[in-house]
Structures are given as C-alpha cells and as structure tokens.
Amino acid sequence: MGRIQLKSVTKSFGDVQVIPPLDLTIEDGEFTVFVGPSGCGKSTLLRLIAGLEDITSGSIDIDGADATDVPPAKRGLAMVFQSYALYPHMTVRKNIAFPLRMAKLDQAEIDKRVEGAASVLNLTDYLDRRPGQLSGGQRQRVAIGRAIVREPAAFLFDEPLSNLDAALRVGMRLEISELHERLATTMIYVTHDQVEAMTMADKIVVLQAGVIEQVGSPLELYRTPRNLFVAGFIGSPKMNFIEGEEAAKYGAQTIGIRPEHITVSDTEGDWSGVVSVSEHLGSDTFFHVHETGLADTITVRADGEVGFRHGDRVHLTPRADVIHRFDAKGLRIG
Amino acid sequence: MATQHSRSVARLMMAPAVVLLLGWMLVPLTMTLYFSFKKYLPLRGGDLGWVGFDNYIRFVSSSSFWPAVQATLVIVGGVLVITVVLGILLAMLLDQPMWGQGVVRILVIAPFFVMPTVSALVWKNMFMDPVNGLLAHLWRFFGAEPISWLSEASMTSIIMIVSWQWLPFATLILLTAIQSLDSEQLEAAEMDGAPVLKRFYHIILPHLSRAITIVILIQTIFLLSIFAEIFVTTGGAFGTRTLTYLIFQRVLESQNVGLGSAGGVYAIILANIVAIFLMRIVGKNLDA
C-alpha cells in the first residue's frame, strides 16, 4: 500500500513561500514524476512528503492516516538521493543492511534480504567493496538496494540519474521502470529530464514556482497541454508558438504547433522561410527556420534523409488537426 | 612542476629556507647529542670528559624517571580525552546555524591565542586561588570548603588548564571535518530509521575518525613538551613533574647538562615516533 495525499500543503522558508497551497493525490502503485524548471520546488515537495522538511500548513496522508507529524523513519517511505548519500565507511553489504539493522531485524533475515536485493540489482560481486570503489551506476544501484530492502510503502527518487552519463542513464531508466513493474510499489520520481518523465511515468505532475500546472498521463500532457507553460515544457524540441495574425486565423491569441507536426518541402507550403541551422541526428533532422514572418524561429522535425542546408528556402505546412490554441491568458481553447 | 628544468629551479629557490631550517635544527640537536655523552657540570668543575652512555643509563634508572613518565602520560591522556570529547560536542554545536555564529566562533578560538604562561597564571590566580579565586568563591557560595587546587588536585588542575588551551584547536579541526559531512547522508540515515544517537555513532563519528586521529597526534607532540603551565603553577611539585620538566630540572636546577641532554634525546626519539605516525596519516589523507 502507498497512497499519498497532500491537502493544501504549503511551505515557506522564512518569508518566502516556495509552495503555495497545493493538493495532490498519488494512487497506490503509481509511478508519478514531478517535472519542472530548476528551482520550482520539486525537491522541496519530495522532502515534504519524506518528512525531511516540516510543512508550513496543510496535511499529508499516507494510506489514509494523517502523517503530517510522523517522523521520516516512521512514514515507511524510502528515498534515493541525487548524491546517492551512501555511507562511505561501510561496505556495500553494510550500506544495504543499514535500514534493516536499525529496524533490529535478526541477522539471518537481514542476510537474506541483502542477498536478494543484491541479486536483483546485479551487485552480488560488489558486496564487500566500499562505495568509493564503485562506478556511478553501481553506487546508484546500491542506493536503490538500500531503499528496496526496507520494503517501503513508496519510493522517493530525487533526480537519481542526473550524475550518470547518457548511456548509463538510459540503462538505469529501464532498470527503474522494470523494478516498478516487478514491485508495483508507489514511486515518486523527480527529474527535469523530459525523456525520463515521458518514458517512465504513469502520471506526470508539471510544476512551476511551486504551483501544479497540470497533472496527467504523459500522452495527455503531450496531446492536450492545459496552458502555454505545459505546452512549452513537455515535448522536445519545444513546441513552436505563433502569435498575431496567423493565430487570429484560428481564433486564438497564440497557437502552438509541435516540430514533428510540420511538414517541410522545397516547393510548396503554407509558410516559407530560410533554414539557419540544420541538426542531423541520423534518425531525424531538426531545422531551425528563420524569416517566416511568424516567429523568430520555427523548429521543424523531419526525416533523417531530408537534406536542406543553411540558407535554403523551404516551405512549411502545419498539420491542422494538431494545432494547439491558447487564449490571452495562455489557457488552452478547446 | 614536471620538467627537469622547473624542478631544479624549484630546488634552488627552496634552498635558503631549507638551509636555514636545517641549521636551526641541527645546531641544537648536535649540541644536545654532544653534551649527552659528557659529564658536564657547569658549577661543579665544568667539562669532566666523555662518559659514553652513562648519562642515558642514569636518566632512566633515577627514581624520578618512572613517576615522570607516568605524570606525562596522565596529563597527555587526560587532555586528549577532554579535548576530543568536548571538541566533538562543541564542533557539533557550532555547526548548527545560530545567531552571532561568527562572534561565537572567534570566542571559542580565543584561548588558543593566549600565551601558555599567561593562561596558566590567569587560572592560578583568578580561578584556582584558594582564597580569592573564582572557584573558591563558587565553592563557598554553595557552602563548601574551597579546594586549594594546585596542591590538593594538582594533576586535575594542570589537565584543566592545558585542556582549556587546546580545546579550540581540537574544536576547529573537528568543526571543519563536520562541515564537510554531506547532509544528505544524515538525512538518508534518518529515513533509514536511525535515531539521533545512532546517527552520531554510525555516520558522524566514522566521518570524524581521521580528523580525530590527526588531533590526537598533533596534540600529543605538543603536549609532550608542555612546560610553562607546570613551571608557573606547581613548579613540578605535587607529582606534576613530567619528562620535560625533569629534563629542565636536571639541567638548570641540578646543573647537570649531560644528564639533561640524555633525557632530551629520549624526548626527541619519542616525539619522532609520534611524528612518523602523523606524517603517514596526513600523507594518506592527502592521497585520498
């Protein structure tokens, strides 16, 4: 079990209110991802749930019971920190066993659980090493191991992959997703990497300045962003925003069109412009098109084989059915 | 500093300092060694010729030698325990965010700037004087008979004085060590269910272990040679005669330079043993 409910939770540091009143429910077994720009309060929110920070007002329920004043150790949550926070003077075995020793389990049970976690996480060969003798990915797995042996009601991850290189990040991302499939435990995962958010989440919570901008499944957020912020934040490369006359044609203040929903051609199209930079990724090509008279730059995503170069004049056609319309307040229309 | 050229330049530039230091060290060292093999009594005949290892044997077989060793160990040990324990507590206290942190830290360091002679005199006259001392007043306030600290509790008194002087040093080193502790480790331990005392024992103490070792070794080197504190308080009476003090008495009070020098050579050997340990640990620290 691990249903977490935040009711009008606020947090202030001194005079500065970092989290204005916020309501959020995380269902049992759900993989929830908090995303948002740096400094928007993701870590703070996670630490409030963990109990490492006291909430200023409001309440937190875990599994229906009020946990607002319950100390972190008693909340039954396990946290994986960005810096891993392994205990450097203890071996991997002792690190993983630490929460069990604190819970005063008997040695046989501790050994059994540590061995179990180690084999799940491919750490069996490293049990007698110290954290200093491990690679980044192995340390990350030890931190996860230390969390899973406790069999917590929920896992809290604070940007656990941000210290790893790109290849390892992809691998660990899969491992964490698999772990979630197998354990079916609630997981709350903080990141500012949108690929992580889109691929791992059952539910994404988009935050800005402590305010929840939108909550929904990855595809919901992608297809129907509730406002300009979410529209610009979810999706990579960023959605193109066009204002003025062109937007008025669609009866909106601003229209948004994703780079992958624009087709590019050298002969005909609704809009035209000049390619300034083309980024060839192999599978895809991104064109940054200037001088369209619509916006500074329009980003277009095309097939990897499309070979326009700097200075080429191109014609662009948006797919009319996936144009997002926003009103003067930046809220979605329709 | 990698090329042959830069290395030889570096050597050249360092030479004056090295020569000066070497001379500074070598002259007294050679003189001590030289006198330690002589019977040399300035007021009773002067230089009476070579005597081989006589002085060394006489120094350790004298009836004051073992009590002096014991007094030294008690003082060094007592001060180490007090400064390390209180140092850890103070360091943890000072690590907490609080109002006026800067001023408090300077106050804590202050005793280190007071000369040993002065601080011993202050303690002797201001605090420990059996008639006018603050402690005597305190004792009387509670209706107790004031203690004449320096004669009745001479060891305790000296340990107190020296600890007061060295506490800032220990606190400072331990404070920097505590500040380098990653706060996420403590939070992780908190979430892992470790209460305050267990967090201290399992996380903070191991983190401090190297700093503690360094404090112990550096202090040992300096504590082995404390002198002023004893000279101005008990003058070596009431069982407070340490090895250093014994050497001083042999040379200046008994006017036996040879015997004192032999004691000095023992002290040099002792200090070097500690220094070797220290260098190895500090060296390891720099590698890690």
Ligand SMILES: Nc1ncnc2c1ncn2[C@@H]1O[C@H](COP(=O)(O)OP(=O)(O)OP(=O)(O)O)[C@@H](O)[C@H]1O
């Ligand atoms: N202990 C603190 N005292 C004062 N302000 C704080 C404290 N911790 C965080 N803040 C402020 O709260 C805001 C949110 O911080 P938080 O660490 O939650 O951001 P974040 O979303 O995790 O950012 P990042 O993606 O960079 O980790 C920031 O503006 C930060 O300056």
Ligand SMILES: [Mg+2]
């Ligand atoms: Mg953060």
